[in-house]
Amino acid sequence: MIKDITIGQYFPGNSVLHRMDARVKIILTAVFIVMLFAAKGIEGLAVGIVFTVLTFLFSKIPLKMMGKSLKPIVPVVVFTALLNLFFIRTGDVLWEWRFLKLTHDGVDTSVFMVIRIICLICGSSLLTYTTSPIDLTDAIERLMSPLKKIKVPVHELAMMMTIALRFIPTLIEETDKIMSAQKARGADLETGNFLQKAKALIPILIPLFVASFRHAEELALAMECRCYHGGEGRTRMKQLRMSILDLWGSLFCMVFLAGVIAVNALVK
Amino acid sequence: MAVIKTEGLTYVYGEGTPFRKLAVDHVDLEIEKGDFAGIIGHTGSGKSTLIQHFNGLLRPTSGSVYIDGERLWDDKAKLRPVRFKVGLVFQYPEYQLFEETVYKDIAFGPKNMGLDEDETDRRIKETARLVGLSDSVMQKSPFELSGGQKRRVAIAGVMAMEPEVLILDEPASGLDPKGREQILGMIKEYHKEKGNTVLLVSHSMEDIARNVDKIMVMNEAKLFCYDETAKVFHRSQELENMGLAVPQVTRVFNRLKALGLDMGEDVYTVKFGSGLLLDRLRKREAN
Numbered sequence A: 001m002i003k004d005i006t007i008g009q010y011f012p013g014n015s016v017l018h019r020m021d022a023r024v025k026i027i028l029t030a031v032f033i034v035m036l037f038a039a040k041g042i043e044g045l046a047v048g049i050v051f052t053v054l055t056f057l058f059s060k061i062p063l064k065m066m067g068k069s070l071k072p073i074v075p076v077v078v079f080t081a082l083l084n085l086f087f088i089r090t091g092d093v094l095w096e097w098r099f100l101k102l103t104h105d106g107v108d109t110s111v112f113m114v115i116r117i118i119c120l121i122c123g124s125s126l127l128t129y130t131t132s133p134i135d136l137t138d139a140i141e142r143l144m145s146p147l148k149k150i151k152v153p154v155h156e157l158a159m160m161m162t163i164a165l166r167f168i169p170t171l172i173e174e175t176d177k178i179m180s181a182q183k184a185r186g187a188d189l190e191t192g193n194f195l196q197k198a199k200a201l202i203p204i205l206i207p208l209f210v211a212s213f214r215h216a217e218e219l220a221l222a223m224e225c226r227c228y229h230g231g232e233g234r235t236r237m238k239q240l241r242m243s244i245l246d247l248w249g250s251l252f253c254m255v256f257l258a259g260v261i262a263v264n265a266l267v268k
Numbered sequence B: 001m002a003v004i005k006t007e008g009l010t011y012v013y014g015e016g017t018p019f020r021k022l023a024v025d026h027v028d029l030e031i032e033k034g035d036f037a038g039i040i041g042h043t044g045s046g047k048s049t050l051i052q053h054f055n056g057l058l059r060p061t062s063g064s065v066y067i068d069g070e071r072l073w074d075d076k077a078k079l080r081p082v083r084f085k086v087g088l089v090f091q092y093p094e095y096q097l098f099e100e101t102v103y104k105d106i107a108f109g110p111k112n113m114g115l116d117e118d119e120t121d122r123r124i125k126e127t128a129r130l131v132g133l134s135d136s137v138m139q140k141s142p143f144e145l146s147g148g149q150k151r152r153v154a155i156a157g158v159m160a161m162e163p164e165v166l167i168l169d170e171p172a173s174g175l176d177p178k179g180r181e182q183i184l185g186m187i188k189e190y191h192k193e194k195g196n197t198v199l200l201v202s203h204s205m206e207d208i209a210r211n212v213d214k215i216m217v218m219n220e221a222k223l224f225c226y227d228e229t230a231k232v233f234h235r236s237q238e239l240e241n242m243g244l245a246v247p248q249v250t251r252v253f254n255r256l257k258a259l260g261l262d263m264g265e266d267v268y269t270v271k272f273g274s275g276l277l278l279d280r281l282r283k284r285e286a287n
Helices: A022-038 A042-059 A063-087 A104-130 A133-150 A154-184 A194-200 A202-225 A244-267 B047-054 B076-085 B102-112 B117-131 B147-159 B177-194 B205-211 B229-234 B236-241 B248-258 B270-286
Strands: A093-097 A100-103 B002-013 B021-032 B036-040 B062-067 B086-089 B165-169 B197-201 B214-219 B222-228
Touching: A022 A042, A022 A104, A022 A133, A022 A244, A042 A104, A042 A244, A063 A100, A063 A104, A093 A104, A100 A104, A133 A154, A154 A202, A154 B086, A194 A202, B002 B047, B021 B047, B021 B197, B036 B047, B036 B205, B047 B062, B047 B086, B047 B165, B047 B197, B076 B086, B086 B147, B102 B117, B102 B147, B117 B147, B117 B177, B147 B165, B147 B177, B177 B197, B177 B205, B197 B205, B205 B229, B214 B229, B222 B229, B229 B236, B236 B248, B248 B270
Parallel strands: B021 B222, B036 B197, B036 B214, B086 B165, B165 B197
Antiparallel strands: A093 A100, B002 B021, B002 B062, B214 B222
16 A cells, blocks of 8 residues: 555666666766757757667666656646647648647657657656665765855755655554554544545544654664764765776766767758 | 454565565464464564454455455445454554543544444443553543553553454563563453453463463464464474474473473463472372
């Protein structure tokens, strides 16, 4: 039931992408986005599509998972497609009805946009599919560490994120337990109108609040007992390490970026 | 007729994900009315998953559960009445308390059953007496009570629904020895007074041996056996192979037997064992 919610969307595996350094993956994702936006025509975009498909194959993520991450953006895609279809009025007219006008340019741009969005989502969700949330926060902390110079509490932010991530499964489990316990006492969570349903949540929310305060207090105490005093001079047990794999990954990505730029220049 | 019956009951967590886990594997069992049974097994042996099928909280992946001969999950609307018939007290039940006063919290179950004020009041008073909560506690907030008292309030919350079957998951865990003794004694008293079916989940052999009449042993998602206490402890070697310790006193008497002092009977409570020894000593003196 509630347990089925995946945290973030990490999909455990041991593919090339899984083994790459999280920092490199974040930077390459940014490069990938630049790549997609650098493509001026459908030809340049084709290079981006090839890149997306190849990285997807490297990641060994099931196609079903990809579909799952695309589902929520369907409305955005449809909206973009319609907007471009009907608001671009240049080019040969294909079809006209009252104020609606479909042009060749409109269809071209619309297809282009839709493919770009789909590639964008697929490519960037590969980052979260192949990187555990903890690695991700670690990498963000490291990448943002130059900001410490301008007094941004980078370590504290990362620690908060890590703790939050750590407690999501705990709280989900706790919610599950409390829900079962109240259901066992005959709590009715399914039927009734909105107000009744909201009221039925009280026996779940109150114990849950009490539990999260208890967790917070226990954790704070445990951290103090181990002399936690912030990020200054702290080392880590699991170091992020770059390997030859990351070099190949970066090269691979750069080749495609260059490819997009070259195609752009050639087609022009 | 068996009050709880399962046929090929199987439950799998996280089907179709990399986290798939078989929690209950083809369990067939019949629990008779009035049984006072213990359920033992390691953590992760499937005890807690199993009992959540008895009141329709979990839906079997395959197989079926019958309560009073009626198959669960055929009609979803009939599940709620089953929860009143089979009361389930979870592990650490004090974490489910939420009302302003102890009285109101115990009233939550009976109110969900749609009972009127008088009946609710009667049941609350009765269960308060059974679990040993004084009147002065009833108007307090459950959050200001001690751990042991909170536990009593939570158990009372389920008992007040007067279920035909009461299932308790580790009701004594996390309490000090005195608290454990009191809670278990209270449950035993409840069984004696009401004659209801009571299932007690625990991993403490001592607790189980002292209290229940029958024992269900779960091992790696499978039902190992469901039989009378003496018969189960008779298979002490098999239990130990599973990594389940038989009560200390049983181990002592098994060792005595190996040394040549056969008492002729299985011993699993200190009281019974010391009685046997005293008898033997008296006989020897008389000779």
